């Protein structure tokens with residue numbers, strides 16, 4: 001990985017009149033990374049991304065993409081692919097024409113047939129955009145964003161509206177782009193996708209980073225959990241298990257393996273059946289839920 005960041009944001013502020021949407025935000029995205037910008041509703045993700053994509057001027061602060069001002073479209077746009085939340089295709093164009101048109105605007109080269117294959121739209125090549133389903137439109141969005149394997153790809157909620165198979169196909173395509181060296185910036189409300197794929201995550205809340213780092217850096221600040229139920233006739237389980245009512249118990253622990261051992265030994269010694277046993281490390285969902293509590 002080169003040490004020069006692909007994206008360099010320094011003390012970015014975005015204001016809408018009196019409303020301060022993004023507050024002194026700084027982050028970098030390194031070459032080859034998959035960086036996920038996540039956050040609560042209204043956190044400022046879109047405002048930040050629109051600035052980085054060159055669609056919106058910063059109120060203050062500096063944003064550099066490939067070392068340039070992203071509004072310098074002539075130098076930045078040909079190296080960038082953008083999949084927005086809502087596509088702007090002309091409904092009268094066919095799928096093939098849409099890919100060709102958007103591809104041409106980027107001044108990159110690619111084969112339309114190859115892209116149709118990547119997104120599984122070969123059989124819809126001559127269908128008008130107005131006749132596509134929501135999921136098919138989303139796949140067309142992706143095809144145009146990755147036309148010519150751009151160095152930097154923005155994926156804004158890329159899998160919303162896609163069925164499981166199409167999601168898996170899209171992520172396989174992203175994996176191949178990354179093998180070819182592309183850098184990816186992702187926003188999504190599907191946290192498990194970010195948890196599985198992101199090298200680093202910027203978790204926004206009310207215009208600032210609540211946390212930033214790798215998944216393990218984000219999740220290790222919260223304890224792992226063990227959940228189980230006991231029949232009403234069972235004895236009290238050992239601490240640190242806490243009753244949650246109706247025979248359900250919760251253990252929050254920084255030492256998952258040790259406390260699980262203690263619990264299983266206790267259950268065996270007392271000949272008790274642990275029902276609905278679930279044990280696992282902290283997930284990104286838990287970090288999200290904790291935002292409001294801190």
Ligand SMILES: Nc1ncnc2c1ncn2[C@@H]1O[C@H](COP(=O)(O)OP(=O)(O)OP(=O)(O)O)[C@@H](O)[C@H]1O
Pocket residue numbers: 016019021039040041042043044045046047048
């Ligand atoms: N054009 C605008 N004028 C005034 N306020 C705006 C404008 N655009 C966004 N905002 C406000 O700025 C805040 C951040 O909005 P933004 O769209 O960046 O958030 P987000 O993190 O993308 O949210 P979501 O996950 O809900 O899409 C919100 O409170 C929003 O209401």
